[in-house]
Amino acid sequence: MFLGTSTKDSRRQFEALALPLLDSLYAAAMRLTRHEGDAEDLVQDTFMRAYRFFDRFEKGTHFKAWIFKILTNTFINKYRRQVKERALEDDSERATVSAQFFSHQATDAAANPEAHVLNRLTSAVVLKEIDKLPIDFRMVVILADLQEFSYRDIAEMLEVPVGTVMSRLFRGRKLLQKALTQEEGTELSTGTDEPLDLAEFRARKKLA
Amino acid sequence: MNCAELDNQLMHYLDDEVEAYQRLAIDEHVAECQRCAALLASERLFLDTLQAANSGVENMAPPALKKALAVRLDRADDGTRRMQFLKVSAMAATLAAVTVASHQGWKTFKRNQYVEDVVAHHVRRFPMEIERPTNRQIEAWFGGKLDHRVSVPQFPNRVAAGARLLNVREKQAAYIRYDDEKGDGAQPGHMGLFVYGDKPGDVDVGTLPHPEVGSSNGFNVVSWRDGDVVYQLVTDLDEHDIQELLPPSPGNAAGPAPTSAPVTRPNRLEVQPASMQQSR
Numbered sequence: 001m002f003l004g005t006s007t008k009d010s011r012r013q014f015e016a017l018a019l020p021l022l023d024s025l026y027a028a029a030m031r032l033t034r035h036e037g038d039a040e041d042l043v044q045d046t047f048m049r050a051y052r053f054f055d056r057f058e059k060g061t062h063f064k065a066w067i068f069k070i071l072t073n074t075f076i077n078k079y080r081r082q083v084k085e086r087a088l089e090d091d092s093e094r095a096t097v098s099a100q101f102f103s104h105q106a107t108d109a110a111a112n113p114e115a116h117v118l119n120r121l122t123s124a125v126v127l128k129e130i131d132k133l134p135i136d137f138r139m140v141v142i143l144a145d146l147q148e149f150s151y152r153d154i155a156e157m158l159e160v161p162v163g164t165v166m167s168r169l170f171r172g173r174k175l176l177q178k179a180l181t182q183e184e185g186t187e188l189s190t191g192t193d194e195p196l197d198l199a200e201f202r203a204r205k206k207l208a
Numbered sequence: 209m210n211c212a213e214l215d216n217q218l219m220h221y222l223d224d225e226v227e228a229y230q231r232l233a234i235d236e237h238v239a240e241c242q243r244c245a246a247l248l249a250s251e252r253l254f255l256d257t258l259q260a261a262n263s264g265v266e267n268m269a270p271p272a273l274k275k276a277l278a279v280r281l282d283r284a285d286d287g288t289r290r291m292q293f294l295k296v297s298a299m300a301a302t303l304a305a306v307t308v309a310s311h312q313g314w315k316t317f318k319r320n321q322y323v324e325d326v327v328a329h330h331v332r333r334f335p336m337e338i339e340r341p342t343n344r345q346i347e348a349w350f351g352g353k354l355d356h357r358v359s360v361p362q363f364p365n366r367v368a369a370g371a372r373l374l375n376v377r378e379k380q381a382a383y384i385r386y387d388d389e390k391g392d393g394a395q396p397g398h399m400g401l402f403v404y405g406d407k408p409g410d411v412d413v414g415t416l417p418h419p420e421v422g423s424s425n426g427f428n429v430v431s432w433r434d435g436d437v438v439y440q441l442v443t444d445l446d447e448h449d450i451q452e453l454l455p456p457s458p459g460n461a462a463g464p465a466p467t468s469a470p471v472t473r474p475n476r477l478e479v480q481p482a483s484m485q486q487s488r
Contacts, residue, residue: 166220
């Protein structure tokens with residue numbers, strides 16, 4: 001039967017490419033929206049838009065970059081207004097990549113491994129600090145550090161120059177390092193670095 | 209490479225955005241510089257921490273999301289199938305309409321060919337094979353010459369002037385010429401009637417009282433069908449006068465008779481054997 005055959009093939013091809021990325025998309029959506037319901041909606045919208053425009057995807061090219069571009073665009077166009085993010089200050093954009101990447105504080109900590117306890121921070125604390133980043137920094141940190149996209153991929157996704165991507169990434173990391181370094185004391189005193197299972201994590205989050 | 213250069217390039221190095229020669233230079237420097245080796249380790253740890261945080265189970269898509277996606281994809285497929293069905297249906301409807309239109313066009317084309325042919329024969333004024341016959345004589349003369357019976361219609365104020373065999377396209381036809389009852393045949397008002405068998409239905413015309421009226425070369429042609437026999441009357445009468453020859457339409461049936469029509473004029477074409485027609 002002619003009817004539906006192409007639809008079936010298309011569905012199968014789409015699922016083969018997209019479903020393995022579902023967790024990555026959801027993780028990124030969580031960091032962007034900072035809300036489970038919004039993240040699920042964002043992923044669903046992304047999936048459906050990607051499926052609708054799947055015929056425009058050039059086979060053999062970078063599908064993950066393609067669908068993440070849809071994710072970021074959907075977020076920017078729809079969810080960002082709801083989230084009411086703080087706009088970047090103009091001078092933040094002017095920070096140059098040639099400036100020292102790492103603060104003296106971080107360098108000093110690196111020089112003293114005993115005091116450097118980054119690896120003792122729980123995932124929840126790290127994610128909480130990422131979530132606090134202004135959205136333009138957060139987007140590049142999510143895409144570069146959590147999803148491991150190249151500068152060029154990110155520049156194409158966000159439709160900004162590569163230099164802007166590097167500048168935002170530099171600034172975002174710097175803010176994050178500073179926040180996490182301050183967080184270390186709190187983290188050590190709470191002693192809650194045991195891993196949580198998913199159900200417990202969600203239960204706690206709902207209570208919070 | 210020195211420490212300041214490494215500081216500038218470390219971000220790109222960690223992000224795997226440096227050329228191979230730059231990577232080599234940094235590797236060589238780090239191997240000899242404790243400060244930069246510690247810095248590199250610290251920053252790698254920082255990035256690994258971010259990665260590790262992101263790979264926790266809490267960042268995995270909930271099963272409900274997977275189910276919701278499957279449902280929405282199914283719905284999208286249903287919508288696509290519906291759209292495809294509607295598109296195909298629309299195409300089929302268009303095709304059917306075109307087919308019907310072209311079928312109608314073909315039927316009209318064929319009918320016009322017969323109309324043109326009967327007019328072409330009528331204007332030639334071929335010699336008649338029998339002259340001034342009665343209707344009964346005409347029917348008798350055609351008997352056995354054609355595959356069908358020829359019933360001679362009676363028209364108001366017209367008399368049969370003659371009859372002969374003619375071909376209308378590939379069909380053998382009876383041709384009956386009528387003249388004005390009071391004229392000499394040279395005056396306007398003479399008519400020619402073609403009667404031929406058309407079992408295949410090549411000539412798409414209605415039955416009385418709904419004949420087709422066409423025209424060719426200044427003549428009107430009134431065509432109707434009685435079973436497998438087609439009648440085509442060629443005349444120079446105008447449409448109004450033709451109407452008087454034809455049976456009244458259902459809408460006019462209850463109305464007054466046309467005042468221009470003589471009282472004695474029959475108001476129906478009598479397409480029946482002459483023996484059964486009313487005497488005049």
